[in-house]
Amino acid sequence: MNPALKPVLVVLGWAAFNAVLVLLMLVYGENALFIGMYGAAVGLALLVAGAVFLGRRDPAGQGRRTVAVASQSGLLFALAAVLAGAGLIFGYWLTGFAIIPLLAALARQRKEVLPRGAAPAATEVSTLHSQRPQGGDGGPVAKGVKAATATVVAAKAAGWWRRRRRSSRT
Amino acid sequence: MTSRLTATEPPGPQPTHEPPRSWLASTDHKRIAILTLGTALVLLFAMGGLALAMRTQLAQPDSDFVQNDTYNQLFTMHGSGMIYLVITPMALALGLYLVPLQVGSPTVAAPRTTMLGYWLYVLGAIAVLSGFLTAGGAAKEGWTAYTPLSSARFAPNVGTDLWILGNFASSLGMILIAGTVLWTVLLKRARGMTMLRVPVFSWAMVATNLMVLAAFPSLLIALGLLAVGRMSPDVFSSNVWNIGYQHLFWFYGHPVVYVMFFPFVGAVAEVLATFARRRFFGYKATVLSLLAFAALSMSVWGHHMFTTGQVADDYYSLTSIALLVPAGIEYFAMLGTIIGARLRFSVPMLFALAFIPQFLVGGLTGIMVATPVLDYQMQDSYFVVAHFHYTLAAGSLFGFFAGFYFWFPKATGIMLGKGLGHVHFWLMVVGINATFLPMFWLGMEGMPRRVASYLPTDGFGTLNFISTVGSWVLGVAMLAFAANLVVSIVRRRTRRAADNPWEAHTLEWATSSPPPPLNFDAAHPLPPITSFTPLLDLRRKHVKDREPT
Amino acid sequence: MQFRQVFEDIFRFEILLAAGVFAAIAAALLLALALSRKKSGDRRRRDSHPLVEGGYALVLAAVAGVIVYITASAHDEVREASTTNRTDPAPAAEVKVTAFQWCWQFDYARNDKTVTGVCSEKDRKLPTLIVPAGQPVKFNLTSSDVIHSFWIPDLAVKMDAFPDHTNSVTLTFDHPGRWLGRCAEFCGPYHPSMHFYVRAVPPEQYEQWVQA
Numbered sequence A: 001m002n003p004a005l006k007p008v009l010v011v012l013g014w015a016a017f018n019a020v021l022v023l024l025m026l027v028y029g030e031n032a033l034f035i036g037m038y039g040a041a042v043g044l045a046l047l048v049a050g051a052v053f054l055g056r057r058d059p060a061g062q063g064r065r066t067v068a069v070a071s072q073s074g075l076l077f078a079l080a081a082v083l084a085g086a087g088l089i090f091g092y093w094l095t096g097f098a099i100i101p102l103l104a105a106l107a108r109q110r111k112e113v114l115p116r117g118a119a120p121a122a123t124e125v126s127t128l129h130s131q132r133p134q135g136g137d138g139g140p141v142a143k144g145v146k147a148a149t150a151t152v153v154a155a156k157a158a159g160w161w162r163r164r165r166r167s168s169r170t
Numbered sequence B: 001m002t003s004r005l006t007a008t009e010p011p012g013p014q015p016t017h018e019p020p021r022s023w024l025a026s027t028d029h030k031r032i033a034i035l036t037l038g039t040a041l042v043l044l045f046a047m048g049g050l051a052l053a054m055r056t057q058l059a060q061p062d063s064d065f066v067q068n069d070t071y072n073q074l075f076t077m078h079g080s081g082m083i084y085l086v087i088t089p090m091a092l093a094l095g096l097y098l099v100p101l102q103v104g105s106p107t108v109a110a111p112r113t114t115m116l117g118y119w120l121y122v123l124g125a126i127a128v129l130s131g132f133l134t135a136g137g138a139a140k141e142g143w144t145a146y147t148p149l150s151s152a153r154f155a156p157n158v159g160t161d162l163w164i165l166g167n168f169a170s171s172l173g174m175i176l177i178a179g180t181v182l183w184t185v186l187l188k189r190a191r192g193m194t195m196l197r198v199p200v201f202s203w204a205m206v207a208t209n210l211m212v213l214a215a216f217p218s219l220l221i222a223l224g225l226l227a228v229g230r231m232s233p234d235v236f237s238s239n240v241w242n243i244g245y246q247h248l249f250w251f252y253g254h255p256v257v258y259v260m261f262f263p264f265v266g267a268v269a270e271v272l273a274t275f276a277r278r279r280f281f282g283y284k285a286t287v288l289s290l291l292a293f294a295a296l297s298m299s300v301w302g303h304h305m306f307t308t309g310q311v312a313d314d315y316y317s318l319t320s321i322a323l324l325v326p327a328g329i330e331y332f333a334m335l336g337t338i339i340g341a342r343l344r345f346s347v348p349m350l351f352a353l354a355f356i357p358q359f360l361v362g363g364l365t366g367i368m369v370a371t372p373v374l375d376y377q378m379q380d381s382y383f384v385v386a387h388f389h390y391t392l393a394a395g396s397l398f399g400f401f402a403g404f405y406f407w408f409p410k411a412t413g414i415m416l417g418k419g420l421g422h423v424h425f426w427l428m429v430v431g432i433n434a435t436f437l438p439m440f441w442l443g444m445e446g447m448p449r450r451v452a453s454y455l456p457t458d459g460f461g462t463l464n465f466i467s468t469v470g471s472w473v474l475g476v477a478m479l480a481f482a483a484n485l486v487v488s489i490v491r492r493r494t495r496r497a498a499d500n501p502w503e504a505h506t507l508e509w510a511t512s513s514p515p516p517p518l519n520f521d522a523a524h525p526l527p528p529i530t531s532f533t534p535l536l537d538l539r540r541k542h543v544k545d546r547e548p549t
Numbered sequence C: 001m002q003f004r005q006v007f008e009d010i011f012r013f014e015i016l017l018a019a020g021v022f023a024a025i026a027a028a029l030l031l032a033l034a035l036s037r038k039k040s041g042d043r044r045r046r047d048s049h050p051l052v053e054g055g056y057a058l059v060l061a062a063v064a065g066v067i068v069y070i071t072a073s074a075h076d077e078v079r080e081a082s083t084t085n086r087t088d089p090a091p092a093a094e095v096k097v098t099a100f101q102w103c104w105q106f107d108y109a110r111n112d113k114t115v116t117g118v119c120s121e122k123d124r125k126l127p128t129l130i131v132p133a134g135q136p137v138k139f140n141l142t143s144s145d146v147i148h149s150f151w152i153p154d155l156a157v158k159m160d161a162f163p164d165h166t167n168s169v170t171l172t173f174d175h176p177g178r179w180l181g182r183c184a185e186f187c188g189p190y191h192p193s194m195h196f197y198v199r200a201v202p203p204e205q206y207e208q209w210v211q212a
């Protein structure tokens, strides 16, 4: 019924409406500097549209991407950034300290991802009334099987990882 | 497109399940969102406390409950704290929690970038607040930090430096979170979840995140300019940088108001539809109006600058008044959803219903302040203070609580108490209106904003006193809310939430409460996605199947 | 008094409109609450009505257009009266208003006359801006430090005073009287007491004062 609405069109359409408003500004004679500022924001929206377009076209899709299961690097990167910024206030020696969390973050970062294609363990969370879905299509069942497979493989993965950690400690 | 997680290769690291690492180093969008919401909630109480101190000071003329200098820190930190560190993070975190669930994605895109966003926010908040501990006190130039007042020449205190640094960090964090959530809703939707089956709330997040990505960088540049002024204040002896700062600032400063508003409109839409047992009325018109609303909101920034005498007033007035078109459509859709429906008056529904008239007051007075000939009187007066508190406190905060009571059971598996919920709601209604309604008259009578005291001869006493009493009621209301949270969590065993306790319509209610780490699993698979209300479709199909023909 | 007059007209227009809209939406809300008590189930399955929605959007756009037209015309009127390049009649007096942390200084173009005062508690020694009543007076607003704002609440006029920039506004004070002026832009610790008086006196008296 509806032609599929592509996500890139949403962003593009939004940028285009903004572009019209920028043009309208010319009529009202606002300072060119600030028309340009708005124009730059439209440019940003176009960049987002470009990224979405390329992201969509990525032929390998999600499968190619690695899955992160931990994010200590986030805190370390943030710490580095804020320390570096604080260096501007309290003296550049602080900026030097920012290198420590930065290096730590870079080191951590690589250890946080699963190898390509592997999935993390889909642990279950207990609930009071676990409802079965009312719809009996093949879709959910097939999904369920897939998820169950992933769980088993991932559970094995967890075991392997634990063993590896234990052995590396000795 | 669904992300199919197939495991075919040798395994690697696994997520840890021991707190606090399972939280602080999580890649689960739900945990990152709960951390963000929790942090913002704590700060909400702190910033509200600052406001109570201000209101107490203003209860009577010539009062000296707090000193002038302290008062200036209070309103600066209250305003900037609420906007940069409380409501914006709340709004984006609500999206971070719900969007992947609503579009049937197991994860948020780039979870580590999202977590980086959270940490930037937290460290930024710490930097901003640590200003109180420095000798010169916290920043005291208002949340707008206009130049040259905020340059090192006129504000040499370290608190202002920390304020700039902290707000830069936390706003950068917000940009990161907005980017990953936008990516999720645009490119990580489950199979069958077409763009026009994306729930209203998630569409509101699309519009919100577009604004964040297009407008927030302008704040970073503005803060960068302030940082330059901290090192060489002379730049601001030239007018172009002063007026330029205001343009950069308000180019962010208006859209952020909508960033703090749209997610809560989305929340109200979901709540209204759920408790009306109907699909949200006028889905496509609403989606279109949200996007148009967001685009228009990028073009109105100059309405904050009418009195500078240096902007093209009529353009900004035109685009600002044009906002009534998308806003009117959204009101039409909200009312169309509930008229003639059999409503259930749960606590979230009460907040959602009160949002409608209360936000309207903010919206209608918004047209007034967007009219230059009226703004020449109202700008920088209490009229403006009343106006934006009606949008942000009477509007957005009510929308937030509607969403909070609505989704809390989903996120925690615990129902919030009904009795204390009602107490919270009614005290909020009384408190909000008693606090902010008198301010319209104060502004019309000539009371400027950002003044620590006024004279007995000004005649502002009575209205200010009413407003202050209202703010105390508001304080009690927030205590009722806190009590409700604590009591509900303590009695969690008797308050277990079902998977879909409200009979809601969207995918997050198809999974468990709380949802498993990857959102849907073998026990809770994705249902067929037939529209923007898949669960309602299932229920109706179910009823129809059982009906004798 | 141009600003006040237009302010009142437009405010009346917009407050009536706002009251009407608020009443309509409140009525719809109450209707929804009333109807929700009905016993029969909800039979409505229709969840959109593109024609009504489209028509309604057009109505909204028309309303917005009317508001824009009326308010922009009023704005033109004010601008006409307060613009700097007017010659009909030419301003009878020209005053340079300099805002500073934390008070005001008024420099009259004629006779190098300067007025200032002390902006402190209780408004006792405030500077007073003397102007001839019934005649247009041109104000050139500027600042010697941070941004301030020149506001006379009773006259509904406000204009910012920037450093390194001059904003001009021409005002006509219809009748003799005295009004309190305030700084409206937050400008630091003593912003709350940065007040001044404007006193409009009969032209002859103004003439005498300015010669003295």
Ligand SMILES: [Cu+2]
Pocket: B253, B254, B257, B300, B301, B303, B304
């Ligand atoms: Cu605005």
Ligand SMILES: [Cu+2]
Pocket: C099, C100, C102, C147, C148, C149, C183, C184, C185, C186, C187, C191, C194
């Ligand atoms: Cu001032």
